[in-house]
Amino acid sequence: MSATAAAEPRPHTRPRLVRIAAWLGAAGGTLGLIAGLVELTAGGAIRSWVGDKNDTTRLGLATIVLAMIALTAALALLTGRAASPQQRLAVAAGLLLPGLICFTTVGRLWYAPGALLVGAGLGVAVDLRKETHPLAASLERNWTALLTVVLAAFYVFLGATALGLAGALGIAGGLLVLALLAARDKTPTKLAILLLLVAAIPFAALTWWSVATPLIGILLIAIGILALERHPRATATPTAVGERSDAHHVPTQ
Amino acid sequence: MTVSEERPEVASRPLPPMDQPPPAAEPMSRGSFLRRVGLGAGTLAVVGAGALGYRAYDQGVLEVGDGPAYEAWSRWDAGKGLLPLVGAATLAPSPHNAQAWLFGVGSERIDVFADTARNTGAIDPFRREMYVGLGAALENLVLAARAGGYAPNVELMPAGGEPTHAARVSLTRARARSSGLYAQIPERRSNRYPYVEGKAVPVAALAAMAALAGPDTPDTRLVWFTEPAARARVSELLVAATEAIIGDPDQSASDFAWFRQDWDELQRQRDGITVAAGLPDLTAALAKLLPAQSQSATGESWLKATRERHAKTAAAYGVIAVRDAADNTQRLQGGRLVERVHLWATGNGLALHHMNQLTERADREVQLGLDPRFGDALAGLMPSGWQALATFRTGFPTETPNRSPRRPAEAVITR
Numbered sequence: 023m024s025a026t027a028a029a030e031p032r033p034h035t036r037p038r039l040v041r042i043a044a045w046l047g048a049a050g051g052t053l054g055l056i057a058g059l060v061e062l063t064a065g066g067a068i069r070s071w072v073g074d075k076n077d078t079t080r081l082g083l084a085t086i087v088l089a090m091i092a093l094t095a096a097l098a099l100l101t102g103r104a105a106s107p108q109q110r111l112a113v114a115a116g117l118l119l120p121g122l123i124c125f126t127t128v129g130r131l132w133y134a135p136g137a138l139l140v141g142a143g144l145g146v147a148v149d150l151r152k153e154t155h156p157l158a159a160s161l162e163r164n165w166t167a168l169l170t171v172v173l174a175a176f177y178v179f180l181g182a183t184a185l186g187l188a189g190a191l192g193i194a195g196g197l198l199v200l201a202l203l204a205a206r207d208k209t210p211t212k213l214a215i216l217l218l219l220v221a222a223i224p225f226a227a228l229t230w231w232s233v234a235t236p237l238i239g240i241l242l243i244a245i246g247i248l249a250l251e252r253h254p255r256a257t258a259t260p261t262a263v264g265e266r267s268d269a270h271h272v273p274t275q
Numbered sequence: 276m277t278v279s280e281e282r283p284e285v286a287s288r289p290l291p292p293m294d295q296p297p298p299a300a301e302p303m304s305r306g307s308f309l310r311r312v313g314l315g316a317g318t319l320a321v322v323g324a325g326a327l328g329y330r331a332y333d334q335g336v337l338e339v340g341d342g343p344a345y346e347a348w349s350r351w352d353a354g355k356g357l358l359p360l361v362g363a364a365t366l367a368p369s370p371h372n373a374q375a376w377l378f379g380v381g382s383e384r385i386d387v388f389a390d391t392a393r394n395t396g397a398i399d400p401f402r403r404e405m406y407v408g409l410g411a412a413l414e415n416l417v418l419a420a421r422a423g424g425y426a427p428n429v430e431l432m433p434a435g436g437e438p439t440h441a442a443r444v445s446l447t448r449a450r451a452r453s454s455g456l457y458a459q460i461p462e463r464r465s466n467r468y469p470y471v472e473g474k475a476v477p478v479a480a481l482a483a484m485a486a487l488a489g490p491d492t493p494d495t496r497l498v499w500f501t502e503p504a505a506r507a508r509v510s511e512l513l514v515a516a517t518e519a520i521i522g523d524p525d526q527s528a529s530d531f532a533w534f535r536q537d538w539d540e541l542q543r544q545r546d547g548i549t550v551a552a553g554l555p556d557l558t559a560a561l562a563k564l565l566p567a568q569s570q571s572a573t574g575e576s577w578l579k580a581t582r583e584r585h586a587k588t589a590a591a592y593g594v595i596a597v598r599d600a601a602d603n604t605q606r607l608q609g610g611r612l613v614e615r616v617h618l619w620a621t622g623n624g625l626a627l628h629h630m631n632q633l634t635e636r637a638d639r640e641v642q643l644g645l646d647p648r649f650g651d652a653l654a655g656l657m658p659s660g661w662q663a664l665a666t667f668r669t670g671f672p673t674e675t676p677n678r679s680p681r682r683p684a685e686a687v688i689t690r
Contacts, residue, residue: 076342076343076344076539076542076543077342077343077542162311162314165314165317165318166314166317169317169318169321172321172325173321173324173325176324176325176328179328179332180328180331180332180337183332183335183337183338184337184338185337185338185339185341188337189337229337230557231555231556231557231559231560232331232336232337232560233327233331233336233557233560233561233564234324234327234328234330234331234336234560234564235328235331235337237324237327238324238325238327238328241317241320241321241324245317245321
């Protein structure tokens with residue numbers, strides 16, 4: 023979290039809109055989890071309810087993972103752990119993206135959870151409208167990290183559709199990149215870049231003929247290095263993202 | 276200016292009170308401008324790569340040979356009762372992978388029917404290939420019956436005047452007799468890749484395949500074309516026949532109708548020829564990622580493949596010949612023989628690819644009353660008293676082909 027963002031702490035009492043969004047998100051995430059489980063266990067027998075999907079196993083698993091992300095986001099909002107504008111922006115994305123994506127994974131079973139999650143995500147986003155300046159500054163500073171997250175998510179996604187060793191390496195590579203970004207305060211830059219290469223190259227190399235994975239892999243390395251190199255280390259910048267010490271700099275309200 | 280150089284300045288800048296108008300925007304520095312341009316370009320690249328990644332997912336680029344359309348290859352012998360026999364039959368080759376078969380399963384017999392709704396139209400105007408495909412399915416069924424402990428008694432065209440009733444297989448209990456051919460049923464593939472150039476098929480192998488014509492296929496024989504001049508003649512005719520097919524709007528449309536370019540459609544229909552069949556990995560991926568090919572482009576690709584890969588690298592051509600190619604019983608016998616040959620080739624490390632452009636074009640000439648260019652050429656290739664029924668090329672493989680989509684046994688059982 024930046025010093026600029028830290029100068030505008032959220033009051034402890036959350037707006038009514040956010041509280042409603044949190045409950046909607048929790049309900050949507052729970053229903054989404056159930057929808058994913060139903061698709062996983064009985065999707066083959068009720069294909070018309072799950073969008074006539076052929077591969078109900080993988081799509082059921084994908085739905086469960088995305089619903090869990092949405093539920094985690096909603097719970098963070100409910101418990102007040104998402105206090106800063108950046109965190110609430112992440113929550114909005116965590117509600118909206120699964121809410122929209124899963125309309126393509128589980129058919130009619132997603133109508134109710136999808137509507138709840140999209141509504142919740144929009145509610146949180148609307149609540150952020152007065153905090154666009156610090157959010158924009160923060161987004162600009164972390165844009166390369168965000169792009170890297172997107173690319174890593176694609177690695178996980180494509181890895182899940184690929185077969186055998188290549189698929190496993192895709193999933194593992196994507197998750198390793200996400201872990202590197204999460205731990206970039208604590209990881210030496212050179213080691214982080216080395217691990218980034220280890221994460222990105224095997225999947226792209228094994229599936230070079232697919233065109234898509236080598237391209238994503240190259241971008242993952244190029245943008246990922248920028249994200250890891252340019253991020254200020256915790257020792258150099260006390261107000262880096264994730265630092266809670268910024269609370270000491272603001273008056274209590 | 277780097278990001279870290281900018282950050283302290285931004286961090287120390289106080290925010291204006293909410294009730295005051297914001298200060299006038301500061302002019303953007305050159306470094307800041309360039310940085311934003313770079314971020315924008317990076318974002319566009321990520322969006323583009325993401326779109327490509329989604330297309331790869333949507334077209335199954337990374338899951339070749341996987342999904343429900345291919346489950347029959349691993350579950351074909353898993354059912355109860357006589358279902359594994361039908362499962363074996365469904366793994367047989369068929370024209371354009373149309374799988375124009377239905378099976379009536381009783382307690383002690385299986386009836387094989389033609390599913391005429393799945394015919395290949397102008398490609399096979401007299402249903403010659405459909406019956407050859409049914410014969411191939413019948414051969415697999417018989418091999419599976421023997422392996423499953425039955426003594427099969429096969430009656431071809433049992434209903435006489437009912438042309439869709441291709442065969443009745445009566446089953447009595449007997450000692451299980453698994454064979455080398457039976458073991459190859461789930462391994463057999465139509466190999467559309469180039470074959471090893473300059474490596475001839477051993478004479479003993481050719482003789483062994485020719486000897487597969489037995490008492491249960493009395494009206495059939497296998498004719499080989501192995502000498503360079505003979506192969507060149509067949510190659511030349513095959514390329515010319517392919518040109519004629521793609522130049523015939525109806526035949527071209529009938530061919531195109533079984534060409535599966537969409538991954539979802541392939542998984543749903545579980546039949547047809549896949550876009551990646553016989554292509555190198557990179558080309559296959561590009562073909563899937565790019566927009567679907569038009570009918571004419573597909574035809575041109577087929578012609579190019581026939582000329583540059585299939586005909587050019589064939590080590591030998593085989594023609595299944597019968598006494599009367601219009602007789603459905605002999606067509607079924609020919610289908611049984613061609614499947615035996617294919618299974619034998621598979622078990623002995625040989626690749627095989629069915630190439631029926633010549634007979635397809637010859638039948639089309641008869642249908643339209645055209646000058647019998649290909650009909651006469653085929654007749655000239657055959658020994659006296661024999662007619663060409665089905666053609667294939669064989670040789671040593673350069674690549675292992677992927678499985679082709681299949682409907683499961685449960686989907687092809689009728690009454």
